[in-house]
Amino acid sequence: MRVGCVEMEKNSSNMIHLTADSPNKPETVCIFGTGDFGRSLGHKMLQCGYSIVFGSRKAQTSSLIPKGIEVLSHAEAAKKSNIIIVAIQRDHYNFLSELTEVLHGKVLVDVSNNLKINQYPESNAEHLAQLVPGAKVVKAFNTVSAWALQSGTLDASRQVFVCGDDSKAKEMVMGIVRTLGLTPLDQGSLLAAKEIENYPLQLFPMICPIVALILLALVYLPGVIAAIIQLHRGTKYSRFPDWLDKWMLCRKQLGLVALAYAFLHVLYTLVIPIRYYVRWKLNSYTISQIQNNRTDPFNYSMGWHSDSYLALGILGFFLFILLGITSLPSVSNNVNWREFRFVQSKLGYLTLILCTAHTLGYGGKRFLSASFYRCVTIASLLEVMHQGNCLVYNYLCKHLLKGHHSAACWKAVEATVKQSVRPQHAVTS
Structure with missing residues (x-):
């Protein structure tokens, strides 16, 4: 087991620096969560020229993050960006209520999915909006898989449903979607989030x-x-x-x-x-x-x-x-x-x-x-x-x-x- 960890550390130390150094690089984007989807999305955004900062509970143990990317605590990472992608499951949302002041006025992008259709009375995005009432919550990226982001085969999931109550926040998120080579589909207000979250769980409904x-x-x-x-x-x-x-x-x-x-x-x-x-x-x-x-x-x-x-x-x-x-x-x-x-x-x-x-x-x-x-x-x-x-x-x-x-x-x-x-x-x- 120790040998496998050593090999992983060697591989992570040899990873290519993907940080964009161009003077016209886009705004810094913060990603909460260093799981498979968070890392894959951050990797893809780095390739497209974005500056990325990760927020994690265990910043020192995130060895799979490419070098040159900051991994900070959630509060410190949130201060460095106006757009925060919440790549964590709904069960771990509770800590966000402690960051209400830091997240006030920022755009929170909820990318989560549930295990079952209609698992909760309200959608994950609506639940997130209730926990952080001062933030602008947008639902997006939940129809894109981590595997597709890693392998680059995005043809099978090129369409990204986007919904939110703030039009400017939606436009910012849709701009990121277009930069990644995907097609954003505006689904309206945050009330559509539940339908969007149910979509990946459907088995050929049409x-x-x-x-x-x-x-x-x-x-x-x-x-x-x-x-x-x-x-x-x-x-x-x-x-x-x-x-x-x-x-x-x-x-x-x-x-x-x-x-x-x-x-x-x-x-x-x-x-x-x-x-x-x-x-x-x-x-x-x-x-x-x-x-x-x-x-x-x-x-x-x-x-x-x-x-x-x-x-x-x-x-x-x-x-x-x-x-x-x-x-x-x-x-x-x-x-x-x-x-x-x-x-x-x-x-x-x-x-x-x-x-x-x-x-x-x-x-x-x-x-x-x-x-x-x-x-x-x-x-x-x-x-x-x-x-x-x-x-x-x-x-x-x-x-x-x-x-x-x-x-x-x-x-x-x-x-x-x-x-x-x-x-x-x-x-x-």
């Missing part, structure tokens, strides 16, 4: 609608690709590529799986109003209005917005069920080819349009932000699709391709290809 819509798009996309290939070749008798042939053969199975995920999404949506957290939040909001003797006016734009995307979702789900019913052998055997083709083709495209419009309506204007399209990994793709933004890609690809072969100038060519006769090969004697 995966059902996302998968349902993606699978539905994958059902109709191979038909469009096949039509374009036929138009390009000028004949319908040329065999499709093997991957496209297999894709087209499994379209029915993809559609049924998509319908199953759509059902799960609808069931989850229906139980949201009876969840304890939703009822508690509504009651707390009502009580706060009564205590403050105020009433928020009705927002007509928000009313139209919510009703619109809900109506689109209901219509899309209704047509989705109709598609599933007509795919049953007992039903498909009782309709002619034209009726079956109308339901599976025309109503299928309408279902895809309605479901995509429902998702884009839920996302609002957020899908217009260019910052949402920087992510390319699977994990970040799920975050983006949670906002309803990557579905724009499916919508454009699907319907632009559809428009290519459904335009008037292509109709005659398509009909000629479909009605073409297999070419006769001359037989030579």
Whole structure:
């Protein structure tokens, strides 16, 4: 054990000095806590040019901190910076009440997470604001992992949710986020901190609608690709590529799986109003209005917005069920080819349009932000699709391709290809 400690001390003594010496270096940032996340965040900020000072209970035993960085007591470190990142767990917040005078007017950035969803009545950030009433508390960085900061693979967690009651304090924190190469997302006041803290603990909460819509798009996309290939070749008798042939053969199975995920999404949506957290939040909001003797006016734009995307979702789900019913052998055997083709083709495209419009309506204007399209990994793709933004890609690809072969100038060519006769090969004697 002693040998391991000696090796660690040697490694720490050989660490590269990361302190920025440029004359235009940013403001000094204080970090409370020398754990994995605190060290990783400090390491990353040093690489981006910030001066860092750590506040720790055991300043002399923090051997893993790179040389050139000050490690002081909490009170001494807080005096050297106006921005303090609190990288400690909620259970250890109590000592902050002793530093009320030192922390007065400073920006406290809470980065903590809990072990369970809704573990406490109030969020960690709100609890911190109660302990230090004179400080400006901002919630941020809780969706970024220490491993991602250490390894530099931030693509999977590039978006950083930020919320707080002081707009200037939020702007300061969002400036740090941008400097680190991340994308800040302003979530409003500190009341949103509880939702932000619950986000890292969720296990694919929005995966059902996302998968349902993606699978539905994958059902109709191979038909469009096949039509374009036929138009390009000028004949319908040329065999499709093997991957496209297999894709087209499994379209029915993809559609049924998509319908199953759509059902799960609808069931989850229906139980949201009876969840304890939703009822508690509504009651707390009502009580706060009564205590403050105020009433928020009705927002007509928000009313139209919510009703619109809900109506689109209901219509899309209704047509989705109709598609599933007509795919049953007992039903498909009782309709002619034209009726079956109308339901599976025309109503299928309408279902895809309605479901995509429902998702884009839920996302609002957020899908217009260019910052949402920087992510390319699977994990970040799920975050983006949670906002309803990557579905724009499916919508454009699907319907632009559809428009290519459904335009008037292509109709005659398509009909000629479909009605073409297999070419006769001359037989030579």
